[in-house]
Amino acid sequence: MEAPIPGTQSVAAQQLNELTLLYRFSNTMLSTIRLNKLTHLILTALTSGTSPLFERAMLFLRNERSGVLQGMLGVTTDTADGLIVVGGDGDSLSSHWDIGDEVILRQRASDLCARVRATRIELDEGCNVIKQVIVENRLFHIEDIDCDECTACTFIKQFDVTSFAAAPLVARDKTLGIIVVDNPVSGKRITQDALHFLQLFANQAGMAIENSMLYNRIEEAHANLSDARERLIHGERLAAIGEMATNLVHELKNPLITIGGFAGRLLKSLPSACREHRYADTIFKEVGHLEKMLVDILAFSRKPTICYCRCDLEEILKECFDSCAMTLEDQGIRLVSDFGTGPWSLLGDAHQLKQVFLNLMLNACEVMPGGGVIDISICRARSGKKSAMVRIKDTGGGIPPAILPRIFTPFFTTKQHGTGLGLSIVNRILANHNGTVEAANSGDGAVFTVTLPLVEPHE
Secondary structure, eight states: OSSOOOOTSHHHHHHHHHHHHHHHHHHHHSSOOOHHHHHHHHHHHHHOOOOOOOOOEEEEEOOOOOOEEEEEEEETTTTTTOOOEEESTTTTGGGGEEOOHHHHHHHSSSHHHHHTOOOEEETTSSSSHHHHHHHHSSSEEEEEHHHHTTOOHHHHHHHOOOSSEEEEEEEEEEEEEEEEETTTTOOOOOOOHHHHHHHHHHHHHHHHHHHHHHHHHHHHHHHHHHHHHHHHHHHHHHHHHHHHHHHHHHHHHHHHHHHHHHHHHHHHHOOSSHHHHHHHHHHHHHHHHHHHHHHHHHHHHOOOOOOOEEHHHHHHHHHHHHHHHHHHTTTTTTEEHHHHHHHOEEEHHHHHHHHHHHHHHHHHTTTTOOOOOEEEEEOOTTTSSSEEEEEEEEEOOOOOOGGGGGGTSTTOOOOOTTOOHHHHHHHHHHTTTTOOEEEEEETTTTEEEEEOOOOTTTO
């Protein structure tokens, strides 16, 4: 790359060279829409060549929400090599600069870049000079004498700055950030010609950076729209599958009931020791599994009707205990409960909430066929919101970590005769009640935590 402003040229030749470089820079800004590459091109153009404009350049972009200038990139003459001229066939006006990915990586890995990226300049409390650049949208050139006694910020001391210039990156009367340049190695003063070139350079860079940001936003919006479209199509497909499943369940349910009924009659009429009794018993059990599967599919596919009314969480759990009493006794499972200090009033469908806790309790029973303990407790959520947490813990050995993230996925099951819909239905019922369910391993078993919003008794 040729020197941006050679010091030995005449004024006319110097102005021509300056305009040529600005034209090439304009072509460069149009050659890429990648913001990352663009910032490297900008700072490298300012610090590269045999007689670079500046020995160091730093870029800070403005975060409008936080009111902070975030350091993005720092380049010195030591890391600025690698800028190449592309196209033109010797014509400077039709060529542009480019930079390779390996140069970008090397610049990113430099100590200066790391320090710049870790820097945040508070506009309300930071450097007064930087604040003026942002507010007044004009270039400032500061000699070291002006900043020696200033204690408003750590910017000067952090980068060992003496004489420096700060130029705003402006686009449509909006300051996007600033470029800070200086000569820390030689300590030479920044000339007026260099300042003039920096101002023209920064004006073009500001527009290029804004265009890149706008393009990135458009790309992000397009990606979001594509995702939304895919979700919509997926939802329509699921709705069609759900409707088909509902119709299929109704068509299969009556024949299964008939088959199960006749199999039950055969069981009663056949001697228990004969081979036909075993056949009928197998038919009866398998029909029962199919009926349960159809019920789960129907419950999952249809839109539930929720009858919201005031109900008590403690009473719902006690009803679940009564429903599971026989199973607990048959399997030798001990039930431990702690309802804490109520009241535990909430608005919801008591029947559906009972289905949630019954499902979780019966799952716990299934993993403890040889006996164990189910510990159920209620406590206040620690999130500050008026919520209750119901913890259902078992001693069944826990859930394998590999499948733990998938247990709420529809149709995922490890049971031989499971449908994989039980926990999905639990999750959906709780979502309809503005609640959540989480699963984890604790000690010698699994623990499911259900969180539900509470209401005051007088509400």
